[in-house]
Amino acid sequence: ARKAGRGEQRLFDDDMNAAAKDALMIDGALRGALAAGEFYLVYQAITNAHTGKLTKVEALLRWNSSLLGPVTPDRFIPVAEDSGMIVELGTWVLEQACRQAGRWKQSVLDDVTISINVSAWQLADPAFVTLVSQALISNGLSPHQLELELTERVLIDDAIHVQTVLAQLRALGVGISLDDFGTGYSSLSYLTQFHLNTLKIDRAFVMDIEHSERSNSLVHAIIAMGHSLGLQLVAEGVETAGQASILEKMGCHYLQGYHISRPISPELLLQFADGRAGA
Numbered sequence: 001a002r003k004a005g006r007g008e009q010r011l012f013d014d015d016m017n018a019a020a021k022d023a024l025m026i027d028g029a030l031r032g033a034l035a036a037g038e039f040y041l042v043y044q045a046i047t048n049a050h051t052g053k054l055t056k057v058e059a060l061l062r063w064n065s066s067l068l069g070p071v072t073p074d075r076f077i078p079v080a081e082d083s084g085m086i087v088e089l090g091t092w093v094l095e096q097a098c099r100q101a102g103r104w105k106q107s108v109l110d111d112v113t114i115s116i117n118v119s120a121w122q123l124a125d126p127a128f129v130t131l132v133s134q135a136l137i138s139n140g141l142s143p144h145q146l147e148l149e150l151t152e153r154v155l156i157d158d159a160i161h162v163q164t165v166l167a168q169l170r171a172l173g174v175g176i177s178l179d180d181f182g183t184g185y186s187s188l189s190y191l192t193q194f195h196l197n198t199l200k201i202d203r204a205f206v207m208d209i210e211h212s213e214r215s216n217s218l219v220h221a222i223i224a225m226g227h228s229l230g231l232q233l234v235a236e237g238v239e240t241a242g243q244a245s246i247l248e249k250m251g252c253h254y255l256q257g258y259h260i261s262r263p264i265s266p267e268l269l270l271q272f273a274d275g276r277a278g279a
């Protein structure tokens with residue numbers, strides 16, 4: 001690499017400092033935030049590409065910090081991962097999302113599947129499988145109503161241990177979804193090595209599907225591969241009717257994105273589902 005000039009180096013240092021300071025500030029504010037009730041979940045609809053029926057919802061974490069104001073997950077999740085706080089936070093998400101699904105039992109959402117994002121640290125926690133089964137039981141949920149979204153990062157961390165945990169979760173009947181597919185380390189061997197049942201095609205590919213031949217062929221190939229491996233496919237980041245229609249024709253099973261709905265409160269999601277009940 002070429003040597004940076006003195007000015008560039010200073011800019012670089014400033015950037016580093018700014019990022020480090022931001023992380024430090026967030027880390028400080030995170031302590032106590034859970035106990036103070038500063039977190040809540042929003043829910044994003046995932047619909048059947050063919051019928052439009054609302055089948056799943058993804059729970060997404062939100063933080064309204066008393067010190068910093070609203071902080072986006074892209075800023076605080078990495079900090080919570082670094083400190084290990086993500087385990088406690090992730091447990092809260094699991095319990096909260098399952099409680100919500102329990103509350104939806106008497107509604108049009110009685111059989112909805114809740115997807116939650118799970119970090120590598122949580123899977124490494126020996127208590128994880130027990131926490132999952134307790135959350136299901138105490139809220140009267142059937143295991144197929146819970147799906148755990150993992151990234152490829154999780155799979156490479158400690159492959160043998162992860163394989164065991166995923167096998168236990170699949171034995172419970174819980175769904176396992178591979179998130180952001182195509183962006184990470186993307187070894188195709190993951191697809192058969194782990195007990196997955198769903199692939200989520202990353203927004204980066206879906207975004208260009210109408211205009212880029214490359215993205216279009218790539219998504220096409222992912223869908224074909226998913227079909228032949230017996231996996232369910234979810235396209236994320238669907239923002240236009242054109243994208244939705246292309247994906248449906250390609251045989252993608254489920255759609256998620258602003259074209260269908262933004263992440264919203266449980267109350268609004270219920271209204272949304274009511275509106276689609278006939279779909």
Ligand code: C2E
Binds near residue numbers: 059073090118236
């Ligand atoms: P993700 O799991 O890939 O979640 C999808 C992200 O895309 C969400 O961002 C969602 O709001 C956004 N999104 C959905 N549809 C569209 C669309 O059509 N267009 C665009 N531009 N964006 C769309 P969000 O809520 O900011 O979450 C960001 C990331 O933070 C998530 O990415 C996930 O990796 C992480 N995250 C969120 N909640 C949790 C959680 O409870 N636990 C963990 N470990 N990570 C979480």
Ligand code: CA
Binds near residue numbers: 058117149
């Ligand atoms: Ca996700």
Ligand code: CA
Binds near residue numbers: 180200202236
């Ligand atoms: Ca994703």
Ligand code: CA
Binds near residue numbers: 180
């Ligand atoms: Ca993502």
